Amino acid sequence: MSINEVCGVFGIWGHPDAARMTYYGLHSLQHRGQEGAGIVVTDGKRMKGIKGDGLVNDVFDEKKLDSLKGSGAIGHVRYTGKSGIENIQPLLFHSSSGSLALSHTGNLINANDLKHQLEMQGSIFQTNTDTEVLAHLIKRSGYLALKDKVKNALSMVKGAYALIVLTEDELIIAQDPNGLRPLSIGKVGDAYCVASETCAYDLIGAEYIRDVEPGELIIINDEGIHEERFSLSGSHAMCTMEYVYFSRPDSDIRGINIHTARKNLGKRLALEANVEGDVVTGVPDSSISSAIGFAETAGIPYELGLIKNRYVGRTFIKPTQELREQGVKMKLSPVRKVVEGKRVIMVDDSIVRGTTSRRIVRMLKEAGATEVHVCISSPPMTNPCFYGIDVSTHEELIASSHSVEEIREIIGADSLTFLSVEGMLKAIGREGLGKNCGQCMACFTGEYPTEIYPDTPLPYEKEME
Numbered sequence: 001m002s003i004n005e006v007c008g009v010f011g012i013w014g015h016p017d018a019a020r021m022t023y024y025g026l027h028s029l030q031h032r033g034q035e036g037a038g039i040v041v042t043d044g045k046r047m048k049g050i051k052g053d054g055l056v057n058d059v060f061d062e063k064k065l066d067s068l069k070g071s072g073a074i075g076h077v078r079y080t081g082k083s084g085i086e087n088i089q090p091l092l093f094h095s096s097s098g099s100l101a102l103s104h105t106g107n108l109i110n111a112n113d114l115k116h117q118l119e120m121q122g123s124i125f126q127t128n129t130d131t132e133v134l135a136h137l138i139k140r141s142g143y144l145a146l147k148d149k150v151k152n153a154l155s156m157v158k159g160a161y162a163l164i165v166l167t168e169d170e171l172i173i174a175q176d177p178n179g180l181r182p183l184s185i186g187k188v189g190d191a192y193c194v195a196s197e198t199c200a201y202d203l204i205g206a207e208y209i210r211d212v213e214p215g216e217l218i219i220i221n222d223e224g225i226h227e228e229r230f231s232l233s234g235s236h237a238m239c240t241m242e243y244v245y246f247s248r249p250d251s252d253i254r255g256i257n258i259h260t261a262r263k264n265l266g267k268r269l270a271l272e273a274n275v276e277g278d279v280v281t282g283v284p285d286s287s288i289s290s291a292i293g294f295a296e297t298a299g300i301p302y303e304l305g306l307i308k309n310r311y312v313g314r315t316f317i318k319p320t321q322e323l324r325e326q327g328v329k330m331k332l333s334p335v336r337k338v339v340e341g342k343r344v345i346m347v348d349d350s351i352v353r354g355t356t357s358r359r360i361v362r363m364l365k366e367a368g369a370t371e372v373h374v375c376i377s378s379p380p381m382t383n384p385c386f387y388g389i390d391v392s393t394h395e396e397l398i399a400s401s402h403s404v405e406e407i408r409e410i411i412g413a414d415s416l417t418f419l420s421v422e423g424m425l426k427a428i429g430r431e432g433l434g435k436n437c438g439q440c441m442a443c444f445t446g447e448y449p450t451e452i453y454p455d456t457p458l459p460y461e462k463e464m465e
Contacts, residue, residue: 007089007388008032008196009103009183011074011164013171013220015191019068021204022075025193026056028200031248032105033077036088040101042168043070047099049092051076051085071191074166076103086127090166093135100138100167104131105196106160106181107388109452114156134163147172147219151230154217158450160239160387162212164194170221177234178449179214180387180440182242182253185225192220197251211254237440237449241389243428244378245286245349254438256429259289264427265377265419266293266347273298273417275373277345279338281305283360290377291347300345303338305364332360340368350378351407351418354398358411365412374413379421379444380404386452387440421445 008029012018019041026037037059038051048068052059056077076089090103108114111130114137119125123136137153138146150165150172160180165172173194175183186193188206195201198208212218215231239246242253249259269290280302282291295302309331344364351357351374361372380399394400398407408416421444422431430437442448 007079007105008077009074009105009162009164010076010193010195010200011072011103011166011171011173012188012191012193013072014222015071015188015193018071018073018191020065021188021191021193022073023056023060023065024203025195025200026075026077028203028248029077029196030056032196032246033079036078036085037076038088038090039068039073039075040090040092040166041068041070041073042099042166044072044168047092047094047101047166047168049090049101051088051090053085053088072166072171074101074103074164074171076105084127087129089129089131090164091127091129091131091135093139095139098167100135100165102131102135102166103164104129104134105162105388106176107386108133108157108161109159109386109450110157111159133157134161138165146170147217147228150174151217151228154230162196170219173212173216173218173220174230175212175214175216177215177231178237178440179212179233180237180239180449182238182247182251183212185209185212185218192225194218197247197253199248199251202250208252235449236438238438239387239389240378240424240428240439240441241350241443244424246389249289261428262286262289262349262377263293263296264429265424266290266295267297268423268427269347269375269377269417269419270294270297272420272423273345273373273375275345275375275415275417276343277371277373278342279303279305280345280347281338283346283348284308284332287347287349287377290349294345294347294375294377298345303335305335305338305344305346306360307333307335309333332363334363334367334369336367339364342369343371343373344369345373345375346413347375347377349376350381351376351398351411352381353396354407354410357413361412371414372412373415374408374411374417376416376418378419378424380407380418381443383443383446385443386448387442389443 010025037056040049090101092101108130138149141149141152143149161176162181162183163174186201186206214233217228217230219226243261247258280295282288364372382400425431
């Protein structure tokens with residue numbers, strides 16, 4: 001609990017109602033960001049964008065969607081960061097040589113250095129996002145073709161990115177050389193689309209085609225789709241937390257269904273935990289699949305011991321720790337008749353700061369649970385992430401400075417079990433692949449798939465400078 005994922009992206013080319021399709025696509029990706037949303041559309045001659053604070057529904061209505069005419073569009077949902085509508089994507093730039101819009105998810109670990117260099121060369125920045133750094137690098141490139149400009153820009157950046165670039169004439173998609181952030185291509189009718197998660201295709205009736213490969217550049221225009229490379233593929237390193245927590249259960253990433261992966265995580269966790277209880281309950285929503293798998297393997301009934309208030313946003317999305325803590329009380333309620341007098345096994349996906357787990361354990365015991373055994377379907381999170389997920393600093397990660405037993409005491413649980421790294425890889429289907437397992441596990445192991453700059457800021461630190 002209490003992890004922040006930076007955002008979600010969607011794009012489409014060749015559809016007569018591109019803006020509305022993007023609106024629906026962003027709805028499916030709403031879980032990836034609730035603080036802001038935006039859409040930019042092109043009719044082949046002009047580009048227009050609308051963006052604002054809040055949920056997709058808060059930003060767009062029928063009148064606004066009707067004003068966005070065109071057959072190509074990109075969209076973005078943003079989790080949080082420094083306030084100001086200028087920081088909400090897509091970023092749209094106009095110049096004498098044409099317009100350019102960008103949607104980006106991830107984090108460029110050398111963005112500060114690049115920004116400093118660009119400012120020394122005369123660039124003026126209007127936002128606090130590393131997406132604008134990409135825009136300046138693209139526009140300043142000496143190449144003529146946009147695809148070559150993008151390739152040149154990407155050759156200078158390091159880190160994680162799933163990027164969509166839109167102009168009047170084409171849509172360009174790029175995935176970082178390690179494939180750290182999910183991105184795939186779909187097709188609806190004759191139109192091509194791209195999204196952070198495949199669940200977006202179900203809502204718009206699109207067919208999933210394939211994932212975008214690490215280091216791949218894809219150009220989509222009226223002539224069709226063209227595939228190139230801007231970099232040799234590095235070691236594949238998809239963020240493991242996509243399987244554990246972030247993605248929707250109905251999405252598939254790298255051929256692996258998220259619900260199936262999480263259910264397998266729960267099954268493996270039950271074998272490793274070997275804990276006795278009367279009922280198993282999962283913390284809604286991301287832990288439900290794991291809790292079901294745990295219950296099946298352990299032979300203990302699965303029950304809805306915690307109910308989520310559907311009218312309160314995900315607590316991890318809140319911009320301050322104080323609001324996160326208050327949000328737990330508003331968001332979850334124990335079902336007294338289910339947990340009263342029972343030994344409850346509470347399955348959750350992660351423990352970051354420990355605040356949320358402590359409050360949930362307390363709520364369950366106040367509702368009459370005689371014991372609360374906490375089982376976590378991932379290993380202890382001991383290292384910060386520099387690739388687009390706010391898991392804070394070493395000092396704020398409870399597992400970085402406390403043993404499992406110390407964490408158990410802090411959260412007030414009767415027992416605490418974390419899934420092993422080996423068990424996690426086996427459950428997801430990545431076991432036996434050695435160090436190059438196709439997953440980024442830096443937050444668990446400290447082994448980062450890219451170089452890390454000494455002054456690399458975390459995403460939220462960079463935005464607050």
